[in-house]
Every structure is written in structure tokens, then in C-alpha cells.
Amino acid sequence: xxxxxxxxxxxxxxxxxxxxxxxxxxxxxxxxxxxxxxxxxxxxxxxxxxxxxxxxxxxxxxxxxxxxxxxxxxxxxxxxxxxxxxxxxxxxxxxxxxxxxxxxxxxxxxxxxxxxxxxxxxxxxxxxxxxxxxxxxxxxxxxxxxxxxxxxxxxxxxxxxxxxxxxxxxxxxxxxxxxxxxxxxxxxxxxxxxxxxxxxxxx
Amino acid sequence: xxxxxxxxxxxxxxxxxxxxxxxxxxxxxxxxxxxxxxxxxxxxxxxxxxxxxxxxxxxxxxxxxxxxxxxxxxxxxxxxxxxxxxxxxxxxxxxxxxxxxxxxxxxxxxxxxxxxxxxxxxxxxxxxxxxxxxxxxxxxxxxxxxxxxxxxxxxxxxxxxxxxxxxxxxxxxxxxxxxxxxxxxxxxxxxxxxxxxxxxxxx
Numbered sequence: 001x002x003x004x005x006x007x008x009x010x011x012x013x014x015x016x017x018x019x020x021x022x023x024x025x026x027x028x029x030x031x032x033x034x035x036x037x038x039x040x041x042x043x044x045x046x047x048x049x050x051x052x053x054x055x056x057x058x059x060x061x062x063x064x065x066x067x068x069x070x071x072x073x074x075x076x077x078x079x080x081x082x083x084x085x086x087x088x089x090x091x092x093x094x095x096x097x098x099x100x101x102x103x104x105x106x107x108x109x110x111x112x113x114x115x116x117x118x119x120x121x122x123x124x125x126x127x128x129x130x131x132x133x134x135x136x137x138x139x140x141x142x143x144x145x146x147x148x149x150x151x152x153x154x155x156x157x158x159x160x161x162x163x164x165x166x167x168x169x170x171x172x173x174x175x176x177x178x179x180x181x182x183x184x185x186x187x188x189x190x191x192x193x194x195x196x197x198x199x200x201x202x203x
Numbered sequence: 204x205x206x207x208x209x210x211x212x213x214x215x216x217x218x219x220x221x222x223x224x225x226x227x228x229x230x231x232x233x234x235x236x237x238x239x240x241x242x243x244x245x246x247x248x249x250x251x252x253x254x255x256x257x258x259x260x261x262x263x264x265x266x267x268x269x270x271x272x273x274x275x276x277x278x279x280x281x282x283x284x285x286x287x288x289x290x291x292x293x294x295x296x297x298x299x300x301x302x303x304x305x306x307x308x309x310x311x312x313x314x315x316x317x318x319x320x321x322x323x324x325x326x327x328x329x330x331x332x333x334x335x336x337x338x339x340x341x342x343x344x345x346x347x348x349x350x351x352x353x354x355x356x357x358x359x360x361x362x363x364x365x366x367x368x369x370x371x372x373x374x375x376x377x378x379x380x381x382x383x384x385x386x387x388x389x390x391x392x393x394x395x396x397x398x399x400x401x402x403x404x405x406x
Contacts, residue, residue, distance in 0.1 A: 121387075171374060171377055178382065178387075185381065193399075
């Protein structure tokens with residue numbers, strides 16, 4: 001089966017976004033990361049930074065979240081919590097994008113949302129903590145928290161969100177077609193492996 | 204880091220043994236599968252078919268198991284249960300084999316036993332049930348049980364054994380360097396991916 005849609009799920013700091021961008025460039029197909037956030041924001045009425053922050057994270061139940069909810073469109077959320085509403089918009093946007101043609105989608109549980117598409121290749125990217133800690137400090141700079149604490153927090157929120165909305169275990173190999181340790185294999189080689197698989201599927 | 208030792212963990216029927224044999228042939232290095240069983244049998248005093256049947260399976264605690272224990276060597280088991288004794292021999296044999304030079308080792312929790320070797324590449328191979336069911340019937344023939352029941356039983360025993368002796372979750376991506384769905388990627392392509400990674404590590 002020809003693979004046209006590539007979803008990349010990733011541990012924070014493992015290089016999944018870089019791999020996604022490189023794969024998209026080498027295959028000459030769209031790469032959805034920030035664009036995905038903007039589209040979800042547009043269709044949901046949430047601010048992009050709210051989508052960015054909450055679309056992959058633990059489902060919030062606080063009243064505070066409603067302050068960011070779309071204004072002036074009575075009933076638009078159909079009684080859903082903000083998190084559930086955001087999830088439903090995210091599903092729709094990802095399903096639509098995949099229908100539009102070949103692309104690479106990073107994060108946002110796209111592996112689960114597109115699990116029934118046989119033309120999708122689902123990749124999980126991870127690495128050990130020292131590799132990721134060094135990488136996030138280099139790319140995103142220092143912060144008050146230790147890099148390890150930042151990794152744990154972000155991964156935990158992604159894991160809980162994935163478990164909540166998919167009922168599956170984040171990082172369980174059988175949820176994906178291919179899992180790659182970027183610390184061992186290197187970002188460039190991981191890109192090449194994915195590109196080769198897609199090209200081989202088109203032969 | 205140059206990769207010299209390849210461990211392959213696999214769901215029953217996913218083609219892990221075939222991939223292991225092909226990788227070993229292409230790299231011109233030894234392949235330990237049946238040979239491993241014989242060596243463990245030799246060093247433990249257990250019969251090869253007992254090692255084959257129990258070395259990767261749920262740790263038995265039945266008195267019956269003792270009937271297969273090494274005879275005539277008082278104290279050889281040092282008060283360990285048969286399962287724990289078998290595990291300790293298995294660990295020693297695998298550590299020794301890895302010390303002898305490049306090789307491919309299939310199964311027997313070798314990924315965990317060799318987790319501290321930086322020159323080891325740990326691979327997990329899996330596939331969906333229809334792919335594996337068709338494969339085991341084609342390779343091993345029909346039996347009284349349905350192929351699905353055979354898959355569930357064998358995988359469950361491997362999972363429980365792995366969890367018991369390693370404290371880790373079988374099939375969790377982060378335990379390996381690379382996880383491959385043979386149903387999606389094909390056995391030949393999986394072999395090529397592993398061979399390329401090893402060759403690239405030697406450049």
C-alpha cells in the first residue's frame with residue numbers, strides 16, 4: 001500500500017518536528033505543525049496559543065479554560081468541555097488535511113485519528129533523557145525548571161492526553177508502524193529511513 | 204557507536220526469527236536462536252525442549268517443573284526456583300555470547316540482558332493479528348487451537364516473563380532502539396533497515 005500521509009508522534013525534545021520537516025522537504029509534500037495549530041484555532045475560535053498549549057495536553061476541566069473559549073457564538077461548543085470541543089475540532093481538521101493529499105503531520109494524536117487510513121505511515125520518535133535534555137536547552141534555551149523537569153512535565157501531559165482520548169498507551173510500539181530512537185540512530189538517519197519507506201511503498 | 208550485537212525481540216508469528224537469520228547472513232555474523240537454546244541446556248542441565256518451552260515464558264512455580272531440573276548435581280540450583288535458575292543461566296550464556304563478538308540474538312529478553320552494551324542494537328518486531336495468524340498457519344501448520352488463540356497464549360507468556368524478569372513493559376518502544384511492524388513494512392524491508400543501520404554505524 002502506497003504511503004502518502006506520515007504522522008509523527010514524539011517525546012518532547014527527541015527531534016520529531018525536525019524529522020517531520022526534513023521528511024516533508026525531501027518528499028516535496030506539505031508539513032503541518034504550526035499550520036495545524038492555526039487551522040484548529042480558526043475552526044474552533046480558540047486563540048492559537050491556547051490550541052498550542054492545550055491541544056496535546058491533559059484535558060483541562062477548570063473553569064479558567066472557559067475564559068479562552070470562543071466568544072459570541074452561542075452553542076458552538078454543544079455542551080462539550082473546552083478540552084473535548086478542542087479535540088473534536090482537532091479530529092476534523094486532521095481528517096480534512098489528510099483528505100487533501102500527501103502530507104506530514106506532527107503530534108496531536110494524528111496516529112490515532114488517522115488509524116484507519118491504510119495510506120498513512122505512523123511513526124513514533126523518542127530518545128533517552130540526556131539526549132533530549134541537551135537538545136531542548138540548545139533549541140529552546142534555559143528556563144527556571146531543569147531540562148529534566150521540563151521533559152517529564154511535557155511528556156506526562158502528552159501521555160495523559162493520548163490515553164484519555166484514544167484509550168491507548170502512548171509509546172506502545174504496536175500503535176505505530178515504526179518507532180525510532182533518535183539518540184541512537186540520529187535525526188538524519190531517521191529521516192532517511194522514513195523517506196525510503198515512503199519511496200519503496202510507491203514502487 | 205558501532206553496532207555489533209543485534210537483539211531481536213518479537214511478537215509470535217511476526218517474522219522476527221526470519222529477519223534475524225537474514226540480517227546475520229547479510230552481515231556475515233553468527234545467528235543465535237536454536238544454538239542459544241542448546242547452550243543454555245548444556246550449561247543448565249535442562250533438556251533443550253524444556254529450555255525452548257520455558258525460557259521465554261511465564262515463570263513456572265509448579266512442583267512439576269522440578270521433574271525437569273538437572274539431576275545428579277546436588278546444589279547446582281542454589282535454592283533457586285527452576286524458572287529463576289534457568290533465567291540466571293540464560294543471562295550468563297547471552298552475556299558470554301555477546302562478549303565473543305558480533306552476532307544476532309533472537310528472543311530470550313536479550314534486549315534487557317544486554318541493555319548496558321552500547322554496541323548493541325535492540326529491535327522489536329511486531330505485526331497485526333491477521334498477518335501473524337496467516338503466517339503461523341503457513342509456517343507451523345494448523346493445530347487444535349485457533350491461530351488467534353495460539354498468538355494470544357504465546358504473546359501473553361512472553362509478556363509476563365519479560366515483565367517478571369525485567370520490570371519493564373514488553374513492546375514499550377523506549378525499551379528498544381527500533382520497532383518495526385512487519386505487516387506494514389514487510390520482512391525483507393525490515394531486514395534491509397536493520398542491515399543499513401549496522402553498516403552506517405561502522406562508517
